[in-house]
Amino acid sequence: MLKRTEELYRGIDKIDAHIHQNSRRTTLLQEAEQEGFRLVTINTEVPDFPTTDEQREIALDIEKLKPGLLSFMATFSANGWGEPDWQIKSLAQIETGIKKGAVSVKIWKNFGMELRDSDGNFVMADHPSLNPIYETLEKNGITLIAHIGEPKNCWLPIEEMTVNGDRDYFSRNPRYHMYLHKEYPSYEEHLQARDRVLKKFNNLRFVGAHLASHEWSVDKVAEWLDTFPEAGVDLAERVCHLQYQAVENQPKIKAFVEKYQDRIIYGTDQIDDGSLPDDELRTAIRKKWHEEFQFFAEDSLQISKQVDKPFQGLGLQKSVLNKIFSQNALRYYPGIVK
Numbered sequence: 001m002l003k004r005t006e007e008l009y010r011g012i013d014k015i016d017a018h019i020h021q022n023s024r025r026t027t028l029l030q031e032a033e034q035e036g037f038r039l040v041t042i043n044t045e046v047p048d049f050p051t052t053d054e055q056r057e058i059a060l061d062i063e064k065l066k067p068g069l070l071s072f073m074a075t076f077s078a079n080g081w082g083e084p085d086w087q088i089k090s091l092a093q094i095e096t097g098i099k100k101g102a103v104s105v106k107i108w109k110n111f112g113m114e115l116r117d118s119d120g121n122f123v124m125a126d127h128p129s130l131n132p133i134y135e136t137l138e139k140n141g142i143t144l145i146a147h148i149g150e151p152k153n154c155w156l157p158i159e160e161m162t163v164n165g166d167r168d169y170f171s172r173n174p175r176y177h178m179y180l181h182k183e184y185p186s187y188e189e190h191l192q193a194r195d196r197v198l199k200k201f202n203n204l205r206f207v208g209a210h211l212a213s214h215e216w217s218v219d220k221v222a223e224w225l226d227t228f229p230e231a232g233v234d235l236a237e238r239v240c241h242l243q244y245q246a247v248e249n250q251p252k253i254k255a256f257v258e259k260y261q262d263r264i265i266y267g268t269d270q271i272d273d274g275s276l277p278d279d280e281l282r283t284a285i286r287k288k289w290h291e292e293f294q295f296f297a298e299d300s301l302q303i304s305k306q307v308d309k310p311f312q313g314l315g316l317q318k319s320v321l322n323k324i325f326s327q328n329a330l331r332y333y334p335g336i337v338k
Contacts, residue, residue: 018267149190
């Protein structure tokens with residue numbers, strides 16, 4: 001980083017508002033403390049993650065070891081969906097999370113991409129069984145963060161995908177590569193289901209994770225933000241898509257970020273499941289934080305392993321960086337530890 005960028009990096013409050021702390025070691029928190037970050041871990045019902053309740057308890061245990069650095073977002077399990085007491089259990093799980101300090105609640109892509117009813121139909125985000133959950137969150141002013149659907153690349157063959165991270169992820173996770181599963185709901189169907197929820201529950205505090213799955217086009221993200229003027233988006237594992245678009249049109253990407261500077265939340269989607277050695281994990285997250293901050297703060301020509309061509313950084317003002325890297329997270333997720 002240039003000297004000005006380094007000074008900005010060290011001089012502003014920073015929050016990585018989208019990680020997954022799935023082990024009880026403090027490696028990520030140690031690096032965050034050194035780099036001036038606070039972290040928000042998101043409980044998510046990924047098949048190879050710990051159970052959602054265990055993820056919550058891991059977060060609480062880790063926060064005690066390094067106070068003031070880690071907050072968590074709760075979720076609810078799809079296990080037992082369709083049984084008479086599923087809604088009661090899901091609401092109880094959410095209530096437990098909130099009582100223990102959760103700053104938000106997440107719904108994941110298993111709604112729409114995995115869970116099916118007794119007739120074999122996919123249970124989409126707007127299924128009536130979820131209405132009591134949305135009603136409760138709306139009534140209590142609790143933010144819902146949603147990873148619904150996938151990047152548009154998910155519906156393309158590997159060789160046509162735009163960024164290397166997607167090529168790698170979907171090569172390793174063919175069960176989520178929808179190009180191979182024509183019988184599954186389309187890209188558009190996932191997002192239409194989510195948007196129907198927002199239209200029905202129009203006072204629901206909402207964040208669309210991963211640029212609301214419109215990552216491939218800042219015009220589409222802008223259109224979505226204009227349609228839902230109170231909603232925000234996070235950047236987790238999608239900064240590379242902005243970099244990809246900046247290859248051809250950096251002024252457009254800069255203008256988008258500046259226009260929606262109050263509604264964009266920084267996050268990385270970094271996972272600590274204990275599989276990486278401490279030094280490799282610390283190197284990986286430090287490199288990601290530095291390089292992604294540089295993209296937003298510096299207008300120099302840059303490169304990324306995710307993007308095949310060089311791109312120009314955005315060179316944003318300190319006030320905008322403050323919003324993206326901390327202030328917006330604090331607004332959408334009240335209760336983040338200080």
